[in-house]
Amino acid sequence: MAHDLSILEAFFEECEDLIVALTEGLAEMREGSADDETMNAVFRAVHSIKGAAGAFALDELVGFAHKFETVLDAVRSDRLEVDEKLLRVLQRAGDILADLVDDARDETPANRAVVDPILAELQSFLGPYGEGQQAVEEAFSFEAVALDIGMQESEAAGYRVSFQPSSEFYALGHDPTLIIAALMELGEATVEVDAQYLPVAFADFEWSRGYLTWQIDIVGLTTDLPIRDVFQFMDDICALKITALDASEQDAMVPPDVGVATSQALPAMALAPAEGIKRPAKKPATTLRVDPERVDRLINAVGELIINQSVISQRLQEAELPNTAELFADLDDYKFLAREIQEGVMAIRAQPVKPLFQRMMRIAREAADATGKDVDLIMTGEATEVDKTVVERLADPLTHMIRNAIDHGIEKPADRVAAKKEKQGKLRLSASQRSGSIVIEIADDGAGLNRSDIRTIAIEKGLIAPDAVLSDQEIDHLLFAPGFSTATEITNLSGRGVGMDVVKTAITALGGRIAITTNPGHGTTFSITLPLTLAVMDGMIITVGGQTMVVPISSILETIRPVAGDISKLGLNSEVIRIRGEHIPIIDLAERLGHHPSVKEMTDRVLLLIQTEAIPQCALAVDEIFDQRQVVVKSMSGNYGEIVGVSGATILGDGKIALIIDPDAVTSTPAITPQFTTPDREVAHVGAS
């Protein structure tokens, strides 16, 4: 079959949605909150994948989906009891199905070593029902269901055709299978045969008589004309009744007691899986697929709009026009509208973390299987929305942390029992929104961090001096040090050469931070704080050495106008400030960035009290604070490269560029000796004028 690439792409996109629906449904079944509709949704997902895959001749996928579907069908029609073992196999099958879809997309061969055992397990559930039915279905069903790619089948009514050929019908050489095949092409059809008039004994058969009556339900037809067309010229050789189907009537299950005779007589159409299952009013949410690049263009344009709006308001203020009150009211409206557009556009990029979390369920399941631990992953706040890029780039760090939590955090069942804990470990994955940030927490109820072990390893690896005096918190943070790994032997689970430092780097790259709290014997919690969006940031506009810069509000605890008495020298160059009895180091931002140290007295300057990973608290000395506003973040790396201490740049209302300071990097890198001489001061001067 020659197929259009874009249709194939659409199929894979569809598959993603179907897999999500499948995973969701299976999870509900596992939780026990499933109802009939859930079961149907799960079945439908697998069935739709199979149908569409059949249309693309993706045999591997079709074969697996088929077996999966057969088991699901048995569950749905209560022929199979749902128990723990079945649920486990179903979930694994769901994972494999997702893998096979990926394989088909990448055109890589399926991993037989993984697929086959599950296939065999699925088969084992089928037992006596499976075989006969299956052989029959195998012959044709893919073709028949191939049309069912779309999720939304129209709610259009259908027709019930009741059809009993007379003996003349057969005598004239007509074949009922052809008629039924023609009917099946008209729409989604379910065929039922009434064999009650069949004589029991073979000897009683009258060769010229027709014993069978078919009842064919066709959904998706709005008029019975096409049906009548099929039966043209047959009016007098069969008994025909066509009735409109009410949606509630389309119960299309094939009765389980269909005799053997039926499946033999009608190999082509028996037992198509119950397709027209009742669907409550619950319509699938309509979504719009848009090329992300278009959205990004829109976001950029809106960013410019915001900048333009602040340029205009700045210009107007400078113009000192008479009687400007109304003008400013209009300007406020403009500002409001621009913000609204911005928020709307940002919302397009926002996605719930749910699919990400669902992927973690699988990771957790596999990790638990591999380590022989019993772990329950509890998820909360899956509806929390985050920028698409954040969701995508969180997948790797989260995967790693989940594996870590199961591999290192949660104890083996026996140890848990010994520690008087429940045998099953609990792993909580939660997302929530807190004042402009997203907080994601991964909490296990395991043994907690072993600080003395961490210390020993850090000393062994040369990360700290043997006699270093570290606070508990500092020891915990050693986990994030590059080259640190507590596992004494490399397990194939979490010891894949990536350490927590990679996790931390990934989070930092997203503009977030990560923290650990641990309670020995009761578990460890990692919390990741992320900005809601990467494109816009709340910033404090400051000046340093004549340059305008931006410091992210999220890292500023407070601003301080220092008093002479609070500042004291610490050694030759360093200074500390006393705040509420604590002495906090002062870092001169100008010096850190390689500018000339400010000539201003410390008391004429402003201190920003900030909190970073490296230092719990420090005071960043800047010359002046201008304003506090939202800025559009522009990357520096595209045309220039990464700069230590600078996370990006933004364009201010006057069209000039202001660098965005990365407080973590600025405070953790040592000050550089000023390498610039006079010309640079001049540049700086011109630049800020």
Place this chain on the structure above:
Amino acid sequence: MSEQADAKLAKNLEFVTLVTGGQNFCIEITQIREIRRWSPITMLPHSPPYVLGVINLRGAVIPIIDLAAKLGFEKIEPTERHVIIIVAIHDAIVGLLVESVSEIIGVSQDMVRETPRGPEDETTRSILGIITLGEEMTKIINLSTLSPKKDQVAA
């Protein structure tokens, strides 16, 4: 070097001539995006001396290189009279600050010669070839040696 090969193959080449560090240079016209007046520059920390900083080019952040300093001449004292040539180096957009831009010259490929061999320095390393114009000559700048991105990686 591919640029050199390209220059030899093409029949009619056009170059923009410019003056920096008091000398004549030229850049192939297809590599130039636009020529702008000087505009305020925001300086960058931790940057090599020849990187003046960044400017806002219609919403994009573009680094500005002092071409004279990069070629080993004295640093420019930027004034309003200076000109910024916006060029594309691989996939990055970079501005070159120069003293002035003179004219566009049409050149056939046989007028493009290899750089005469001599002691190498900062300037000759950035020269792709020379063009003789009667009595005078001008030097073709090899833009790929100018990318600030490359320096960042090396550092």
